[in-house]
Amino acid sequence: MKKVEAIIRGNDFDRVKNALKQIGIVPLTAYPVQGRGVQGGVPPYDLLPKMKLEIVVKDKDLEKVVDVIIRNARSGTPGDGKIFIIPVEDAVRIRTGERGNEALY
Amino acid sequence: MKKVEAIIRGNDFDRVKNALKQIGIVPLTAYPVQGRGVQGGVPPYDLLPKMKLEIVVKDKDLEKVVDVIIRNARSGTPGDGKIFIIPVEDAVRIRTGERGNEALY
Amino acid sequence: MKKVEAIIRGNDFDRVKNALKQIGIVPLTAYPVQGRGVQGGVPPYDLLPKMKLEIVVKDKDLEKVVDVIIRNARSGTPGDGKIFIIPVEDAVRIRTGERGNEALY
Numbered sequence: 001m002k003k004v005e006a007i008i009r010g011n012d013f014d015r016v017k018n019a020l021k022q023i024g025i026v027p028l029t030a031y032p033v034q035g036r037g038v039q040g041g042v043p044p045y046d047l048l049p050k051m052k053l054e055i056v057v058k059d060k061d062l063e064k065v066v067d068v069i070i071r072n073a074r075s076g077t078p079g080d081g082k083i084f085i086i087p088v089e090d091a092v093r094i095r096t097g098e099r100g101n102e103a104l105y
Numbered sequence: 106m107k108k109v110e111a112i113i114r115g116n117d118f119d120r121v122k123n124a125l126k127q128i129g130i131v132p133l134t135a136y137p138v139q140g141r142g143v144q145g146g147v148p149p150y151d152l153l154p155k156m157k158l159e160i161v162v163k164d165k166d167l168e169k170v171v172d173v174i175i176r177n178a179r180s181g182t183p184g185d186g187k188i189f190i191i192p193v194e195d196a197v198r199i200r201t202g203e204r205g206n207e208a209l210y
Numbered sequence: 211m212k213k214v215e216a217i218i219r220g221n222d223f224d225r226v227k228n229a230l231k232q233i234g235i236v237p238l239t240a241y242p243v244q245g246r247g248v249q250g251g252v253p254p255y256d257l258l259p260k261m262k263l264e265i266v267v268k269d270k271d272l273e274k275v276v277d278v279i280i281r282n283a284r285s286g287t288p289g290d291g292k293i294f295i296i297p298v299e300d301a302v303r304i305r306t307g308e309r310g311n312e313a314l315y
C-alpha cells in the first residue's frame with residue numbers, strides 16, 4: 001500500500017476529485033495548506049494557498065492514480081504542484097476491523 | 106517507530122483522546138480534514154468533515170494504540186473511519202535533541 | 211528521499227522558514243494543527259495550537275534541514291516541538307513529470 005500525497009491548486013481540486021472517482025478511486029482525504037515551491041511565492045506573498053490530497057491506494061493502482069492527478073492538475077505553468085509517494089504498512093477499516101488492501105476501498 | 110494516522114468522526118475525538126491518555130499515550134497531533142469514503146459523502150455533500158489524528162509510537166505500542174482507537178471510534182455504521190500505519194525512521198525532541206524512541210513520549 | 215515533518219510553535223515559523231531558505235531549501239508545505247506533548251496542554255487547555263511543516267528533501271540534505279529546524283525552533287523550554295522523519299519512495303513535479311530527486315527543489 002502507498003500513500004499518495006498531492007499538493008495542487010485549490011481550483012483543480014474538483015476536477016481531480018471527479019477524475020479519481022471516474023477511475024474507481026473514491027476514498028480520499030483533503031485539507032488546505034500553505035506552501036512555497038522552488039520560486040517561493042509571488043511577491044508580496046511568501047506562501048500560497050494550496051490543497052493537499054491524501055489517497056491510500058493498493059500498489060497496483062499507484063501509477064494510475066498518479067497519472068490521473070497529473071492529467072487533471074497540470075497547466076504547464078509554475079505552481080502546478082507536487083506528488084509524493086510514501087509507504088504504508090497497514091490500513092484498518094474501523095467499522096469492520098478489516099486490514100490491509102481490503103480496508104482501503 | 107510508526108506513525109498512526111487515524112481519520113475519525115469529530116464527535117469521537119474527545120473520547121479517543123481521553124482513552125489514549127488513559128493507556129499512557131499522551132502526545133498527539135490533530136487537525137480537521139474533509140474526506141470521502143467508499144460510499145462518497147451523503148448527497149448533497151460530496152465530502153464530509155472528519156478529524157485526523159497523528160500519533161508517532163514505539164513499535165511495541167502500535168497494536169495497543171490501534172486497538173484503543175478502534176474501540177473508541179467504532180459505532181458499526183459507515184463512516185467510522187480509517188487507520189493507516191506508516192514507517193518512521195527517526196524522531197527528534199527539539200528541546201533536548203533526543204532522537205529515536207526516547208524522543209517520542 | 212525523506213519527508214521531514216516538524217511540529218513547532220507558530221511564533222517560530224517565520225524564523226524557521228527564513229533559515230531554510232538561507233540554506234537553499236525553499237520548498238515547503240505548512241498548516242496549523244492542535245497538539246499535546248508529554249505534559250499535555252497547559253490547563254485549562256488540553257490541546258495547544260502548533261504549526262506543522264512538511265519538507266521533502268534529498269537524503270544528502272536531511273541532517274542539514276533537521277539541524278536548521280532545531281536551531282531555529284529551540285528555546286529550551288517544554289513545547290519546542292518534534293521532528294519526524296518518514297521515508298519517501300518517489301516524488302513528481304506535476305508541471306514537467308520529473309520524478310525522484312529532480313522533482314524536489
Ligand SMILES: Nc1ncnc2c1ncn2[C@@H]1O[C@H](COP(=O)(O)OP(=O)(O)OP(=O)(O)O)[C@@H](O)[C@H]1O
Pocket residue numbers: 007033034035036037038039048050077078079080081082237238239240264265266267303305306313314315
Ligand atoms: N520539496 C517539497 N517539500 C514539501 N512541499 C513541497 C515541496 N515542493 C513543493 N511543495 C509543495 O507543493 C506546492 C506546489 O509546488 P510547485 O508546484 O510550485 O513546485 P515547484 O518545484 O516550484 O515546481 P514549478 O517549477 O512547476 O512551480 C508548494 O506550494 C508546496 O506546498
Ligand SMILES: Nc1ncnc2c1ncn2[C@@H]1O[C@H](COP(=O)(O)OP(=O)(O)OP(=O)(O)O)[C@@H](O)[C@H]1O
Pocket residue numbers: 027028029030054055056057093095096103104105112138139140141142143144153155182183184185186187
Ligand atoms: N483509501 C483512503 N485514502 C485516504 N483517505 C481515506 C481512505 N479511505 C477513507 N479515507 C478517509 O477516511 C474517512 C472515513 O472513511 P470511511 O470510514 O467512510 O471509510 P469506508 O471505507 O467508506 O468504510 P465504511 O464502509 O465503514 O464507511 C473518509 O472521509 C476519508 O477522509
Ligand SMILES: Nc1ncnc2c1ncn2[C@@H]1O[C@H](COP(=O)(O)OP(=O)(O)OP(=O)(O)O)[C@@H](O)[C@H]1O
Pocket residue numbers: 132133134135159160161162198200201208209210217243244245246247248249258260287288289290291292
Ligand atoms: N509522539 C507524538 N506523536 C504525534 N505528535 C506529537 C508527538 N509528540 C509531540 N507531538 C506534537 O508536537 C507538539 C509539541 O510537542 P512537545 O514539544 O511538547 O513535545 P514533548 O515530548 O512534550 O517535549 P517537551 O518536554 O520539550 O515539551 C505537540 O503539541 C504535538 O502536536
Ligand SMILES: [Mg+2]
Pocket residue numbers: 036037038039040078079080
Ligand atoms: Mg513553483
Ligand SMILES: [Mg+2]
Pocket residue numbers: 141142143144145183184185
Ligand atoms: Mg464510508
Ligand SMILES: [Mg+2]
Pocket residue numbers: 246247248249250288289290
Ligand atoms: Mg511538551
